[in-house]
Amino acid sequence: DAGITQSPRHKVTETGTPVTLRCHQTENHRYMYWYRQDPGHGLRLIHYSYGVKDTDKGEVSDGYSVSRSKTEDFLLTLESATSSQTSVYFCATLGQGRNTGELFFGEGSRLTVL
Amino acid sequence: DQQVKQNSPSLSVQEGRISILNCDYTNSMFDYFLWYKKYPAEGPTFLISISSIKDKNEDGRFTVFLNKSAKHLSLHIVPSQPGDSAVYFCAASEGNYGQNFVFGPGTRLSVLP
Numbered sequence: 001d002a003g004i005t006q007s008p009r010h011k012v013t014e015t016g017t018p019v020t021l022r023c024h025q026t027e028n029h030r031y032m033y034w035y036r037q038d039p040g041h042g043l044r045l046i047h048y049s050y051g052v053k054d055t056d057k058g059e060v061s062d063g064y065s066v067s068r069s070k071t072e073d074f075l076l077t078l079e080s081a082t083s084s085q086t087s088v089y090f091c092a093t094l095g096q097g098r099n100t101g102e103l104f105f106g107e108g109s110r111l112t113v114l
Numbered sequence: 115d116q117q118v119k120q121n122s123p124s125l126s127v128q129e130g131r132i133s134i135l136n137c138d139y140t141n142s143m144f145d146y147f148l149w150y151k152k153y154p155a156e157g158p159t160f161l162i163s164i165s166s167i168k169d170k171n172e173d174g175r176f177t178v179f180l181n182k183s184a185k186h187l188s189l190h191i192v193p194s195q196p197g198d199s200a201v202y203f204c205a206a207s208e209g210n211y212g213q214n215f216v217f218g219p220g221t222r223l224s225v226l227p
Contacts, residue, residue, distance in 0.1 A: 004157075033212050042118070042203055042217035043158070058213065090157055094212040101146060101210030105157030 003027055004106035006091050012112045019078040021109045023091030031094035032074040033058075033103070034066060036087040043090065049074055081113045117141050118206050120218035127225050133191040135221050137204030140185065144206040148215070149178060149189050152201045161202075162189070194225045 003026035013019055023032065031050055035043040045058030047066040055066050063085060065077045078085055089109045095102040119138045127133045135149075145166040150158035164171040164178045164187070171178050177190045191198055204218040 031212055035217075040219050042120075042219045043205075044217070045213060045215070048213045056213070092157075092212065101163065102148075102160045103150075103158075103212050103215065105150075105159070107155070107157045 004091055004093060004104060006089075006106040006109045008109060009107065010110050012114065013081050014114050015082055016080050019081050019111065019113075021076040021089055021091075021111070023074045023076070023106060025072050025074075025091075025093050027093060027104075028071060029093035029096060029104075030071075032068065033092040033094070034064075034074070034076045035090045035092060036060065037090060037108075038087050046076065046089075078111075081111075083113050085111065086113045087111060115140070116219070117144075118204055118216045118218040120202075120204055120221045122221050123219070124222040124224070127194045127223065129196055129225055129227050130193045133189075133194045133198065133223055133225065135189040135191075135202050135204075135223065137187045137189075137206075137218055138185060139187075139206045139216075141206070141208070141216075142185065143208045144216075146207045146210045147178070147180060147187050148205045148207075149176075150203040150205060150217075151198075152203065152220070158203060191223075194223075196225050196227050199223055199225045 033048040034046040044060045049055045049068040091106040092103045148163040149161040152158040180187045201220045203220045205215045207214040
């Protein structure tokens, strides 16, 4: 268990409002990721970070931005939420040492955009 | 086009029997494969992995088989238990960096008592 917590766990918002999801990890893992899970699509990568202030885009990055000011925190922001961003969002970290190559996931944040 | 496919959205198996979950991929550069298990309202958890230098990896009741020529892998669970009921995601990667992982759509396994 990589000690990953996501907040909020559930959020309902309206189209056009900004939303920020927070991911906090306690394992000092270098790599962090944001995925979204939608039926029929599995998990798709939105953005990832390979260190403090170092981030890059994933497969479905449009409409999302991220920031990582500390090793333990990775924020996902929807500047202006749309109904297509209704999804379950998962944060993950990449294991190190004997867990190299293994992704550890948080419990998810369910976002509904009305 | 999906690079990782799990063509069975759901599977039901009797307790004690073998569960076989299948996964196909299209990218011949993939060399690292994983299975994740997900319960409702929880995040996915790592189950088992295999690199392309092997064709089989076992961990207790779970065995993953890799057929590189067919671009196919399968997860065998023997014997199946009701607690194995979950959604199983197959993932493939070129190298073992998380940003390269491509996930399949998942198969929902129901193990019936």
